Amino acid sequence: MPSARARSTVILTIISMVFGFMLAIQYRVTQQTSSSVEILSSNQNTKQTLEELKVIQDTNKQLETKLSELEQQIVQYEKQSGAMNENLRKELENARILAATVPVQGPGIQLTISDSDMNRVPNSGDPEKEIPRIIHDVDINRVVNELFLAGAEAVAVNGIRVATTRSIVCIGPVVKVNDQTTTVPVKIEAIGNPQQLITALTMRAGVLDYLRGPDRQLTVVPPKEVPLLKLPAYTGDFNRLSKNEDGG
Numbered sequence: 001m002p003s004a005r006a007r008s009t010v011i012l013t014i015i016s017m018v019f020g021f022m023l024a025i026q027y028r029v030t031q032q033t034s035s036s037v038e039i040l041s042s043n044q045n046t047k048q049t050l051e052e053l054k055v056i057q058d059t060n061k062q063l064e065t066k067l068s069e070l071e072q073q074i075v076q077y078e079k080q081s082g083a084m085n086e087n088l089r090k091e092l093e094n095a096r097i098l099a100a101t102v103p104v105q106g107p108g109i110q111l112t113i114s115d116s117d118m119n120r121v122p123n124s125g126d127p128e129k130e131i132p133r134i135i136h137d138v139d140i141n142r143v144v145n146e147l148f149l150a151g152a153e154a155v156a157v158n159g160i161r162v163a164t165t166r167s168i169v170c171i172g173p174v175v176k177v178n179d180q181t182t183t184v185p186v187k188i189e190a191i192g193n194p195q196q197l198i199t200a201l202t203m204r205a206g207v208l209d210y211l212r213g214p215d216r217q218l219t220v221v222p223p224k225e226v227p228l229l230k231l232p233a234y235t236g237d238f239n240r241l242s243k244n245e246d247g248g
Contacts, residue, residue: 094153097153097154098153098154098163099163099234100154100161100162100163100233100234101233101234102233103230103231103232103233104153104154104191104230104231105191105228105229105230105231106153106191106192106228106229107191107192107193107194107225107226107227107228107229108152108154108189108190108191108192108194108197108225108226108229109189109190109192109194109197109198109201109223109224109225109226110187110188110189110190110223110224110226110229111143111187111188111201111208111220111221111222111223111224112185112186112187112188112220112221113135113139113140113143113185113186113188113211113218113219113220113221114135114184114185114186114218114219114220114221115133115134115135115184115185115218115219116133116134116216116217116218116219117219133216133217133218134173134184135175135184135186135218136170136175137168137169137170137175139211139216139218140157140168140175140177140186140188141168142207142210142211143188143201143207143208143211144157144162144166144168144188146200146201146206146207147188147190147192147197147200147201149200150192150196150197150199150200150201151192151193151196151197152190152191152192152197153191153192154190154191154192154231155188155189155190155191155231156188156189156190156231156232157177157182157186157187157188158177158182158183158186158187159187159189159232160177160178160180160182161178161231161232161233161234162177162178162234163234166178167179178234185219189226189229189231190229191229191231194225194226195225197223198223198225201223202222202223208220208222208223
């Protein structure tokens with residue numbers, strides 16, 4: 001199916017042809033009117049000339065009507081094309097936001113996660129098997145996943161923008177976000193409907209309950225609403241992120 005622009009081009013061509021034809025008709029009318037005057041002055045048989053003149057005038061009116069209809073069609077096509085372009089622009093903008101390639105600002109929430117207040121938690125009563133309760137990549141990923149599932153448009157970890165193709169990994173006691181070393185406490189910010197995001201995180205037996213629970217015992221500052229957050233664009237190498245996700 002031809003595009004709106006192609007249809008507009010065709011219509012403009014038709015209009016040009018019609019307009020040219022109208023000019024030719026107008027010229028013919030002028031010439032025949034001039035001839036008719038001469039005939040009227042020299043010949044009493046004017047009936048045929050007047051009939052021909054009327055036919056030309058009627059044809060001219062029909063062409064003017066057709067031209068008006070075509071102009072209206074072009075206006076409609078332009079409106080439709082404009083609406084389509086606007087929808088495409090919005091879709092592209094949303095895709096860029098989700099891909100974290102552009103900075104974004106808006107209302108949202110922030111929360112902070114820290115290592116456990118208890119340096120070590122006994123495991124089976126054996127001191128050698130005591131497990132340090134520190135933040136791991138899986139903890140951060142749980143929160144980020146929940147935020148995106150709850151409709152977050154953009155998320156940042158300690159000011160580092162993350163996308164759905166993010167790389168949050170532990171290397172020993174160090175957590176790296178998109179290959180950038182981050183520190184504790186971990187501040188997570190998300191742009192989106194604040195109440196919706198808070199509800200998703202604080203639901204019973206949800207992600208924050210898990211982080212505070214006996215398995216993790218992390219310190220979690222409850223999420224709070226922020227009227228305006230400004231999150232930067234991701235400036236790293238997306239190809240490298242893809243390799244990290246593939247384990248390469």
